[in-house]
Amino acid sequence: MATPRRNTVKRTRTSFSFTEISPGLLRLVAVLVLGLMLLAGVLGVRAMLNNPENLPISRIDLQGERKFIKDAELQAVIGKYQQTNLYLLDVNALETDLKTLPWVRAVTLRKAWPDQLIVGIEEQHPVALWGRERLMNKYGELFAADLSSIRGLLPTLYSPEDKGREIAERYLQVKEWLKDLPLEISELTEDESGSWRLKIKDGPEIMIGSEDQERRIQRFRVGFQQELAKKLANVRRVDLRYTNGFAVEWKKSPVGSRDSTNGVAGVSDVKKRS
Structure with missing residues (x-):
């Protein structure tokens, strides 16, 4: 007795290739990944700088001609702010304190990363x-x-x-x-x-x-x-x-x-x- 034939269905396998993703989507994914990496880097650097013990100010450059102001007077004021880094430095408060010295007319402060503070002093004439x-x-x-x-x-x-x-x-x-x-x-x-x-x-x-x-x-x-x-x-x-x-x-x-x-x-x- 003959065995009846079964109807068999051929299944075709579908393959997936990155070449089938649109270039626009690939660019978007790349931008997102890069953005996340940059964000992680920024957050990491910020976390590091929020610690005043990291990259503390180690160099002070005093600029400007001075006849009446002594360096020791300036250092006494600046020293109160030196136990930190440039990121955490309160430049407005430092400028205000320096201007309380009798012979100081104007102050300019510039940060030179990673650890130098440039202090420009205009003396009263x-x-x-x-x-x-x-x-x-x-x-x-x-x-x-x-x-x-x-x-x-x-x-x-x-x-x-x-x-x-x-x-x-x-x-x-x-x-x-x-x-x-x-x-x-x-x-x-x-x-x-x-x-x-x-x-x-x-x-x-x-x-x-x-x-x-x-x-x-x-x-x-x-x-x-x-x-x-x-x-x-x-x-x-x-x-x-x-x-x-x-x-x-x-x-x-x-x-x-x-x-x-x-x-x-x-x-x-x-x-x-x-």
């Missing part, structure tokens, strides 16, 4: 004393610092309204008006009423007043060249606050002076102005 306790820099800004090393070396300027730049400009203006005379200005001050007062180094004080300053200085120039130059050592004060002429107060009244009682002579107009 004093051009005048401001009253008895402060100084004025070349920008007309006022600041407080030790005056012992420069007292007597700089002119003294002052205004109750702290008009540093304006008074400095007036000082230069008066110097220009007196430039041909053998006189050195040691003080120029302004009082509450706006009246100018001038002090000549090793010489008299000159009351200029609050108006017509240039004309009054020119009047003084004429009087100085004609008469006062040879008697300057005996002059205590010159008052220019008159419509015409000026008054001279002597240390010792010269023989023949108009007023030998109080040592005042040379008033050619009794109408005094401010």
Whole structure:
């Protein structure tokens, strides 16, 4: 008896090949893998830098010309921030602390990886004393610092309204008006009423007043060249606050002076102005 034939179904195997994946999908996968690797690297570096003991600041480079600031003063401030790394360094706090030093005007901080901090210091450049306790820099800004090393070396300027730049400009203006005379200005001050007062180094004080300053200085120039130059050592004060002429107060009244009682002579107009 014949055995019936079974119907057999041929199964075809399907094969998978990467060549069948679209290039766009491959690029996307590659980008994702690369991104994950970069993220892992960044997180690893960040975790390392969050530990202040890793790559601590080991080099400090101080830059900028310094005449009054000592390196030890700067190091004392910077040292408080040096026990960390550049990543964790609070540059704003360090800059603020450095600016509290009396002679520091400006600070710039730059990080040079992996472990160097570059500190740029702009020192105050004093051009005048401001009253008895402060100084004025070349920008007309006022600041407080030790005056012992420069007292007597700089002119003294002052205004109750702290008009540093304006008074400095007036000082230069008066110097220009007196430039041909053998006189050195040691003080120029302004009082509450706006009246100018001038002090000549090793010489008299000159009351200029609050108006017509240039004309009054020119009047003084004429009087100085004609008469006062040879008697300057005996002059205590010159008052220019008159419509015409000026008054001279002597240390010792010269023989023949108009007023030998109080040592005042040379008033050619009794109408005094401010």
